[in-house]
Amino acid sequence: MRALNSPILVIVIAQLFGTSLWFSANSAAGSLMQTWGISEADIGLLTNAVQLGFIAGTLTFSLSGLADRFEASRIFTVSALLGALFNALFALSAEGLSSGLIWRFAVGFSLAGVYPLGMKMVVSWAPDRAGQTLAQLLAMLTLGTALPHGIRLAGADWSWQSSILVSSVLAVIAAGMIWSLGDGPHLKRQSGKSRIRLGHVLTAFTIPQFRASALAYFGHMWEVYALWTLVPALVVVSGLAQPNTPAQSGIAFLVVGIGALSCMLGGKLSQRFGSARVAAFALTGSVISCALFPLMPIDHPGWILALLLFWGATVVADSPQFSALSAKAAPPDIVGSALALQNAIGFTIGMVSIQLGTALVGTVDMYIAWLLLPGPVLALWALAPLWQQSFKPATPT
Template structure:
């Protein structure tokens, strides 16, 4: 914002350029069936390398909003071959523990989301490009790790089938369990990325710190990063109580946070910080459980495509809340939380058929 003279709403545009690229990419993978026709680890590796390249080019060549938007879109498109395929790969190693393993994956995604704030805290005097370039280096490391690891033993692929089976993935929505999980995920996506995007602004408007300070970066890192712990904890608990119930508990926490945050006293920084940390923990803990529920409900031959399509729709919904949140947060302050409230509230309602069902833990779990 300082270097280019842009506003918080423009930061929303840059964020949404990544989201849009991801959406176009996931739709391409899911509707074409590519996500289930080639080795997931190879798609992941190639996509991560391209993402690292475009990310680095953004840092090294972008000199304003117009050029920045193009590179962010390219990064988002590359991520379409990383996140959904990563979910598919994780499940392929331990399908009987999908909720727990996906929770570890989303926990690491959450830590990665928080990491730029941590890098900013450590390198206070570094240029903004430094954080971007460090993330590119980490993406290359990730590509090498996944290339070496390969696909899991339970991953099913169909290289011999001709044609792309365009639109076959849409049949997943005819399954009631998948439909309930996907709709719940869509409500969750209205809240989570918008919250992550405006966390630095929430810290300022609530009076916890001044903008562009190490304290702002440090608190942002804690508020986003604490979701790593809640994801992993939720994954473990899902083995005993079921993914649907864990998701419902997290959604209830989000409803409470969205409702009460604007009503908190600004002269109590300790309570504000504790509340933001609780919000950061609940906002993402349900995400891997939605993915686990959807992966379990989708037909095995299109699970990768089904998850990719679910991601695409969810990120489309998130684009709206991100743009509204970044455009309004400076004017409405803490009341921006009420903009996010409908997402977890509706998700809790549509998920009810699943979290009300009895759950019996398997002995093997």
């Protein structure tokens, strides 16, 4: 595999550390349910508080144009530091669901300056390899999502607060890394004296290629974060592990974390086959996984685990390719805002599936997978105009 150059390496590691904030509370779900006396659906509320904060943040950045008005590296740095602070306050001061929701919302708002701006930064360093570099970035987002489960497994005897605080420390390190790196040479930024044009980013949706990629991304978002939220519960309802055990944390880490490898592989394949075709292949894998999971015999745990790992790999391998397609199609002067708006809409859609999934999984068990199935099916349909063409990124010269 082609070696990462230094700036890209810095950004993807910072993304890994920064996005560990995202599911830090979910890794302690069992302890929170016991300590606070809350339900699986309430864990969904905590997850959705992060999603809602992220949506509010991305809308603020995109509709105001701030994502393209100031240096991406500075926005990332400040956002990572704030996210670390709010995550620490959740661990140290939240006394129940109500106060916990406030701090998780604040963490989500901060992540709006980490994830989309990280995408913009990698494109600014290697615009001719957008599909591959964004795949590396999304691999770290995926691993960052899995990381709290790994931390929880490694520190099985720690308090839930200690496990969550590790993510805050990692986010502070991420801020320092990006502050030192700065922006890439290919970043086009609006003049600091220019007028903020509210809503100008909406013009991106008049471009057919951007519209097709964005619509496919929205279908993908119905599935991906809901699955990541539900993985600990799916491990239990399928009989692979008991709740609140190291085995549950370990399997959840593997199922989510394997997506990092598939993102990297997809990024490499996108250089040969194009982002649209790689995304279509991953979506097909998601369709198969959603359809088959409820039909798996519960007395064959090996097959269930294999399907969960396959699902974890395919559910996210398409995500960086949607970002690459959208970044390629959007006008250069609003690419940061366009990606942020795409994220905001996608996460709004994902909030619905997360809340429905966490509310229903205790009743329908493994059949909850069929709730997620319409997402990848609709995404394949929306992406068809792109993957049916010989769409391939330009070969670097």
